Amino acid sequence: MAIKISFKVNEAVFLRDPEKSELGRTIIKHSIDLINNLGFEAFTFKKLAIDMGTTEASIYRYFENKHRLLLYIISWYWKYMDFLLDFQLQNLTDPKIKLKTIIKLLTHELPISAGELDYNIKFLNQIVITESSKVYLVKEVTEINKSEVFKPYKELCAKIAAVISANDKKYPYPKSLSSTIIEASHHQQFFSQHLPRLTDVTPKNKNEFACLFIENLVFSVLGK
Template sequence: MKPLLVHLTINPNLYNKNPQKTDLGKRIIEQSVLLIDEIGLEQFTFRKLAEVIGSTEASIYRYFENKHQLFVYLLNWYWEWMIIRIDLNTLNIKSPVERLTVALSVIVDTAQRNTTIHFVDEEVLHRIVVTEGAKGYHHKLVDEENQEGFFLPYKNLCSRIADLITEINPKFPYPRALASTLVETANNNLYFARHLPRLTDLDGQDEQLPKEVKTMLEFFTFGLLHSSRITNMATIKNMVQRSEN
């Protein structure tokens, strides 16, 4: 199978100079992923990155204003890659149920790397997103960065999933909330299984963990979509009121 010709367009507000356009920029991206995976975001610095790539801190600052923007750049890369994979893997599938099942598989497992982009290991990047991802938007400046479009790929990813949910059940009242919950739940339970096992029912030592997470997501998703066909909000309110009396 020939590698897929893929070009990811990342928000230019995230960089001073497009790292995809130069060999040094590509090394910065490649080694950032590997170094953050190795030592964690808190310990990651431009000084350490400069040592790894055999360059200077100043050269890295020519591409990125600070490590936070570099990190959000990597998150954007991941989200854009998820969108491409969902689109490619559902292209010739008519059933919305099957397309949603494929989408759930994509957000759990990123082992497939059949692309012409060799300087980013998406599987390692996925580990970073699972471990560190929420730090990209859980901070005081999130509203300002949102105005700059920093999180648009994440919104687009969740919109893809929400559209499939609505296609399956047009009357489901919370498609966007469910979509974002599924993405976060996938990452959280991968993390919990490996580090905080009492917060999940999955086995972090099991090689089948991604498959187990996908099965769990399917259980949640299709259980909710099926139950909402026979249960409306008025019924739920009546059930709550009866339980309170």
């Protein structure tokens, strides 16, 4: 019995819930493929419509614009990450091992654990690395933030911050360290792929590099 995993993304993100119809799910599936292929800037609703054999108008019934669609995808990812985190931490008690598990999760491709997934996780991962900061690095951030659509990110950040605090009760910046390791995980992965001189990757540690760097960083800060 394969369980289909789905997460409720804040209603303010979409006009019609894409999880609730075949067309909606197709939009998300094809968007992930297409954004990964073209990059977010070159991605348009027109191209998406052609790609999936429907019309622009149909897509506009689900999302106000492509920024909202990206926000949906990224939010979905954070919810999935949050779920995986709960799942993987459930039987762990040692806060150090908990934190190591979190760092591993942040710096590796997401595992497709428990249930079947509609989306291409490899692509989703790349999109998060390259495009996720574009959802908040916009002029309208304050306006968008009012509708609570950044909640999944904030909740994940708070959850990781709690584990950080459990490792070192006196550490004064758990939330900032949390958001920093989330962002740095992406950046170091991106840099090691495309601008390696901004990192210390070597051909040897290529795959483990981001993980090793972040682990070293975190456990230095938290005093082992």
